[in-house]
Amino acid sequence: MDRESREMLLETAGRLFADRSGKEVVNAVEKGEWPAGLWSEITDMGLPLVAVPEAAGGADGTLADLLALLRLSGSHAVPVPLMETALANLVLAAAGGVPVEGPAALIAGGLTLAGGKVSGTAKRVAFAGVAAQFVAVIGVGPAARVVVLDRSSAKVAVEPSFAGEPYGSAQFEGAAPVQNLASPVSEVRLRELAALARAMQMAGAADRALAITVEYCKQRSQFGRPISNFQAIQHLLAELASCVAATVAAAEAASRDASEVGIGSGAEFSIAAAKTQASEFAQRIAAMAHQSMGAMGFTQEHVLHHYTRRLWVWRRDWGSETEWGAELGAAVARAGAETLWPTLTSSRFAA
Amino acid sequence: MSAIPKLEFPPFRLPPSAEALRTEVRAFLKTTLPGLKTEDRYPSWNTPSPEFSRALGAQGLIGITWPKKYGGQERSFLDRYVVTEELLAQGAPAGLHWVADRQSGPLLLRFGSEEQREAILPRITRGECYFCIGMSEPDSGSDLASVRTRAEPVPGGFRVNGTKVWTSGAHRTDYCIALVRTSGQHGDRQRGLSQLLIDLKSPGISIRPIINLAGRHDWNEVTFSDCLVPESALIGGEGDGWLQVTSELAFERSGPERFLTNFHVLRELVRVVGRQPARRAASVIGRLVARLWTLRQMSLAVCGMMEAGQSPAIEAALVKDLGTIFQQDLPEVARLLAESDATTDEDMADFLDIAQHATMMAPAYTIQGGTTQVLRGMVARGLGLR
Numbered sequence: 139m140d141r142e143s144r145e146m147l148l149e150t151a152g153r154l155f156a157d158r159s160g161k162e163v164v165n166a167v168e169k170g171e172w173p174a175g176l177w178s179e180i181t182d183m184g185l186p187l188v189a190v191p192e193a194a195g196g197a198d199g200t201l202a203d204l205l206a207l208l209r210l211s212g213s214h215a216v217p218v219p220l221m222e223t224a225l226a227n228l229v230l231a232a233a234g235g236v237p238v239e240g241p242a243a244l245i246a247g248g249l250t251l252a253g254g255k256v257s258g259t260a261k262r263v264a265f266a267g268v269a270a271q272f273v274a275v276i277g278v279g280p281a282a283r284v285v286v287l288d289r290s291s292a293k294v295a296v297e298p299s300f301a302g303e304p305y306g307s308a309q310f311e312g313a314a315p316v317q318n319l320a321s322p323v324s325e326v327r328l329r330e331l332a333a334l335a336r337a338m339q340m341a342g343a344a345d346r347a348l349a350i351t352v353e354y355c356k357q358r359s360q361f362g363r364p365i366s367n368f369q370a371i372q373h374l375l376a377e378l379a380s381c382v383a384a385t386v387a388a389a390e391a392a393s394r395d396a397s398e399v400g401i402g403s404g405a406e407f408s409i410a411a412a413k414t415q416a417s418e419f420a421q422r423i424a425a426m427a428h429q430s431m432g433a434m435g436f437t438q439e440h441v442l443h444h445y446t447r448r449l450w451v452w453r454r455d456w457g458s459e460t461e462w463g464a465e466l467g468a469a470v471a472r473a474g475a476e477t478l479w480p481t482l483t484s485s486r487f488a489a
Numbered sequence: 490m491s492a493i494p495k496l497e498f499p500p501f502r503l504p505p506s507a508e509a510l511r512t513e514v515r516a517f518l519k520t521t522l523p524g525l526k527t528e529d530r531y532p533s534w535n536t537p538s539p540e541f542s543r544a545l546g547a548q549g550l551i552g553i554t555w556p557k558k559y560g561g562q563e564r565s566f567l568d569r570y571v572v573t574e575e576l577l578a579q580g581a582p583a584g585l586h587w588v589a590d591r592q593s594g595p596l597l598l599r600f601g602s603e604e605q606r607e608a609i610l611p612r613i614t615r616g617e618c619y620f621c622i623g624m625s626e627p628d629s630g631s632d633l634a635s636v637r638t639r640a641e642p643v644p645g646g647f648r649v650n651g652t653k654v655w656t657s658g659a660h661r662t663d664y665c666i667a668l669v670r671t672s673g674q675h676g677d678r679q680r681g682l683s684q685l686l687i688d689l690k691s692p693g694i695s696i697r698p699i700i701n702l703a704g705r706h707d708w709n710e711v712t713f714s715d716c717l718v719p720e721s722a723l724i725g726g727e728g729d730g731w732l733q734v735t736s737e738l739a740f741e742r743s744g745p746e747r748f749l750t751n752f753h754v755l756r757e758l759v760r761v762v763g764r765q766p767a768r769r770a771a772s773v774i775g776r777l778v779a780r781l782w783t784l785r786q787m788s789l790a791v792c793g794m795m796e797a798g799q800s801p802a803i804e805a806a807l808v809k810d811l812g813t814i815f816q817q818d819l820p821e822v823a824r825l826l827a828e829s830d831a832t833t834d835e836d837m838a839d840f841l842d843i844a845q846h847a848t849m850m851a852p853a854y855t856i857q858g859g860t861t862q863v864l865r866g867m868v869a870r871g872l873g874l875r
Contacts, residue, residue, distance in 0.1 A: 352872050372869035379496055379868055380811045383804075384783050387498035391786040394500040407782075414779035459776055464768050466775030475760035479578045479752070482782055483511070 139199045147188070147203065148210055154179055155214035161441050167217035168302030172268050177218050177241060186223040186240050190231045201331075202397035204228065205338045209389070212342025215444040217303055219243060219265035221335045226273035229328065232401050233284045233319040243269035245308065246328040251276045251283055255312040256291075264455060267296035267304025271316075278324040285315035301447040322402045330406060333413040333456040334392055340416040340452050341389040343445040344382045347427040350442055351375060354431050371430060378426040381419045388415040395485060407466070408485045414462040417453035424449050496871070498804065500786065501793025507567045514575045517548055522581060530580035532750045532850060535707050537661055538582035539616075545576075545583065546616025551590050555598060559606055560614030570745070570792050574785075577749040585661065589613045591744065592737045593620035593666055596684075600725035600733050605686060609664070623653040623667030623687070623711065624734065631863050633668070634678040634731065638713065640669040640685055646720045647671065647685065649693070649713040655857075659696050659709035665689055667713075668734050671727050682730035686722045693717065703849040741858050743791050743805035748784040748812030750854065751819060751847045755781065758823040761840040763832040770830040777822060784812050803871035806864040813854035813861070820847035 139147065158176045167173060180186065189204040190196025197203075208221050223240035230237055243265045249258040260266075260274070272287040291313035296306040323331070352375060355366040365371050392412035395405035424446035428435050435442040453459065470478055473488035481488055521544055522530070530536060545551055550572050555561025562568075573591075576583045594613050597605050612618035629635045638651025653659075653667060665687045673681030689696070693716030699708040725733050755777055762770050787808050794801040824844040831837030855861040869875050 352874065355874070366874040369866075372874050373862065373865040375872060375874060376810070376865035376868035379872060380807045383496045383498060383807050384780075384787065384811060386496070387500075387787045387790060388779070388783040390498065391500040391783075391790075394502075410775075411779040411782040414776055415783045418776055418779065459779075460772045463775030463779065464772040466778050467766065467771030467773065468768075468775075470774060470778055471759055471762060471766050471771060472764055474764065475756045478756050478759050478778075482778070482785060483574070485782070 139197070139203045144199075144203050144206060147197070147199070148206060151183065151185060151207060152210055152214075154183060155211060155216055159214050159216045161444070164215050164217050164441075164444050167304075168298075170304070173218060176216075180216075180218065180220060181240065185220060186242075187227055187237055188224055189228040190237050194231050194237060196227070196231065196237065200397060201228065201401065202393060205335065205393040205397070208335050209338040209342040209345075212339030212448070213346040215343065215346075215441075215448055219269065221332075221339060222265055222269075222273075225328075225331060225335055226271075228401065229275065229284055229321065229323045229331075230273065230286070230317070230319075232323065233321045235284065235286070235317045235319045238271045238273060238286055240270060241265060241268055242271045242273050243308070244328070244332060245272055245274035246325045246332065249274050249276050249310060251285065251318075254314065254318060256285055256287060256310045256315055257312055259307055259309045261307045262297075262305055263308050264299070264305050265303065266292075266294050266306035266308050267298070269294075269308075272308055275321050275323055275325045275328040278326055280320075282321040282324040284317075284319050284321035284323065286317040287313050287315050299451045301444075301451045303451070322400075324402075327402060329456055330409045331396070331401070333462065334389075334396055334409045336452050336455050337385075337389040337409075337412045337416040338393060340420065340449060341386040343448050343452070344385045344416075344419075344423050347423060347442065347445045347449070348375075348378055348382045350445070351378065351427045351430045351435075354434070358432075358434075374426055374430050378423060378430065381423050381426070385416050385419050385423065388412040391485075405485075407469075407481065407487050410462045410466045411485075413457055414459045414466060417457075417459035417462070420449040420453040496804065496807065498787050498790035499793060501789045501796075503567050503571060503789065507565070507571045510564075510568050511571045511575060514550065514572055515579075517545075517550075518575065518579050518581055522579060525582065530582055531753055531847075533577050533580050533583050534587045534746050534750070535584045535657070535705075536582040537584045537658070539585060541582045542586040542616035542619070544616070545581075545586070546614055549614075551586055551616055552594050552610065552614040555594060555610060555614065559598070559610035560612075561610070566796055567792060570789075574745040574749060577745055578752050580753055584658065585619045586613065586616055588622055588658070588662075589618065589620040592622070592741055593664070596666065596733065596737050597686075597724065599736070600684075600729070601686070602721065602724075604721060605724065609686075618664070619658065619662035621656050621659045621662045621665045621689075621709075623656060623665040623669075625653065625655045627652055627654055631860055633734070634682070635675070636668055636670065636682065637675055638667065638669045640671045640683065640718070642671065643717070646722065647718050649685070649687070649716040649718060651713055653711045653713075654699070654708070656696075656709045656711045657707050659689065659711050660698065660706070663689060665711065666724065668730050671723075671730075679731040681728055682734075683727050684724040684730045684733050685718055686724050687713075687716070687718055688722075691716055691718060701853070703846065738859065742809045743788070743795070743801075745785070745788055747809045747854075747858070748781065748788065748815055751816050751850070752781075754820050754823050754844060754847045757840055757843055758827060761827050761831045761836045766830060770826055773822060773826050777819060780815055784808065784815060787811070803868055806859070806867045806871075809859065810861055810864045810868070816854045817851040820844045820851060824848070
């Protein structure tokens with residue numbers, strides 16, 4: 139997608155998210171409602187097909203376009219599996235498969251494929267509760283397969299996330315996939331791509347939390363003046379801004395790196411670093427945003443928690459800072475102290 | 490809801506020419522550095538070595554962005570970035586020429602007279618001429634516009650009286666660029682300030698050491714008592730000092746020395762935990778690596794914005810704020826990890842000395858070049874809060 143098309147896409151999608159994914163919609167999802175209207179407008183706009191080639195009915199966008207869209211969706215706390223469905227379709231298209239209608243949930247790990255049948259239990263699957271299809275990558279290397287499983291073939295136990303989204307486990311016992319294709323994306327790679335996508339959503343949510351708090355502190359008056367006049371608040375928000383900036387910068391840099399390589403491999407270091415960084419600062423961002431808003435931001439009534447609770451959930455999704463940090467640290471230690479600097483300057487793990 | 494405050498750091502990648510230069514710099518450092526003891530190499534940009542500065546100059550790596558007629562290489566700002574980060578990361582004793590290369594030379598290029606440029610810039614690029622910064626005073630720190638040092642116009646030049654403090658390297662450099670009042674009264678703030686290029690060998694200058702808590706002599710108190718300087722020492726216009734000094738501070742804040750100063754602590758931490766650390770140790774190291782990688786990406790983004798002709802002052806302030814706090818966290822996180830996860834007791838003991846030394850140097854990072862509090866004030870203004 140050229141620059142102009144992407145900007146147009148983001149503008150249109152941004153308007154849709156602002157109009158149709160407001161506070162009431164996000165709250166309703168937490169009560170167990172499925173926002174069918176929002177999802178159908180999202181599919182009408184073709185967003186789950188944004189990174190699918192035109193020939194396969196998509197918008198012919200790239201991973202970069204998808205990631206930019208996901209940062210935007212994060213900044214509106216869009217409570218539907220846009221990331222999951224769009225990423226599933228990107229993988230399916232690369233495997234020569236047929237895109238799914240969605241809403242879809244993504245699975246990497248926990249499942250086995252034998253004799254064309256899928257078995258096993260995938261835990262903590264985002265949007266398992268509302269998924270019409272489960273798209274799973276099973277295996278690594280040349281043996282990797284991408285399968286599409288209908289909801290009817292799954293036993294789903296919903297365990298809502300702490301942000302109230304319908305996460306849950308999905309169990310399969312000899313389920314027959316409706317699509318079963320050799321996958322250019324391995325199970326490990328899918329985890330990387332999903333972690334990067336979540337990091338971009340986190341960047342969006344972090345950005346929004348900053349915007350909300352800045353606005354609030356300019357409006358809220360105490361001791362006869364807006365609290366944004368107090369130096370203590372100014373410094374708190376400046377520190378918050380620095381943590382938000384780090385999250386955004388890391389996610390954007392990794393997105394750039396991943397967009398320049400093939401979907402099947404590359405940019406592993408940047409992705410690991412970006413998800414580590416995004417997860418690492420999630421708590422500081424949430425804590426400072428809440429501190430600056432006093433009791434108001436701690437209520438159900440206010441929307442700040444739509445973003446802070448997502449940050450707390452998303453930092454764990456597809457690998458926390460502990461998990462990604464351990465992978466980074468183990469790789470760096472294995473390569474030895476003298477290769478640390480070249481690794482940092484090239485954003486590549488030592489061979 | 491108003492617009493989201495725009496604090497974007499557009500990803501920026503150094504061009505192949507800069508990466509090619511990196512290979513050359515690494516090769517040069519590989520042959521030059523091994524003769525030096527570790528304690529004589531850190532912190533790189535505070536550690537003096539005339540031999541090293543001259544060797545670097547002979548390689549054409551000082552003032553590389555400057556015009557060839559002044560001894561420069563006319564290479565890009567991005568090339569300079571690469572040289573700087575390689576010197577820092579590898580612990581090159583680049584302290585003597587650091588200030589001249591980073592800000593005094595660029596200041597003279599932009600505002601100096603032709604005579605000043607011709608006399609001084611080629612010597613800087615050869616690694617023979619060193620500078621210090623005469624900004625802070627006993628009563629003038631973060632509030633720089635309150636400087637009291639006075640340069641009274643006299644026939645043929647100025648008579649300077651006053652005191653500068655925290656003047657890094659004044660005892661081993663050749664020139665000081667001092668911010669002084671040349672007209673008006675104390676209290677006129679930014680008006681009436683000028684910058685003077687002062688030869689530190691001039692009569693009427695006394696330099697007294699100020700030893701820091703780590704026992705190092707980097708700082709000085711520089712007192713001017715009826716020190717006569719020629720008219721030709723004025724840099725730029727009389728009364729333009731504030732404008733000039735502000736542009737100088739932008740150079741001072743945005744560089745990689747704000748997050749790579751104690752990089753060796755992280756490198757040695759990786760060494761001390763061995764090739765197969767426990768998962769918890771690996772995770773701590775990975776998180777530090779991710780923070781440092783992020784800082785570098787942010788710094789490169791600032792670089793890209795400057796290269797594109799923008800003035801990312803707020804973004805540079807954010808990088809310095811985050812980077813200097815990282816430099817303070819690093820030795821402490823590393824110390825605690827080494828105590829539990831070093832492969833041998835002997836390695837641990839050696840490493841704890843390195844970490845402790847780094848901890849003792851760390852209070853300076855969030856003070857020099859703009860305190861955290863001054864920077865946060867700038868960021869708050871950028872957010873529209875003041």
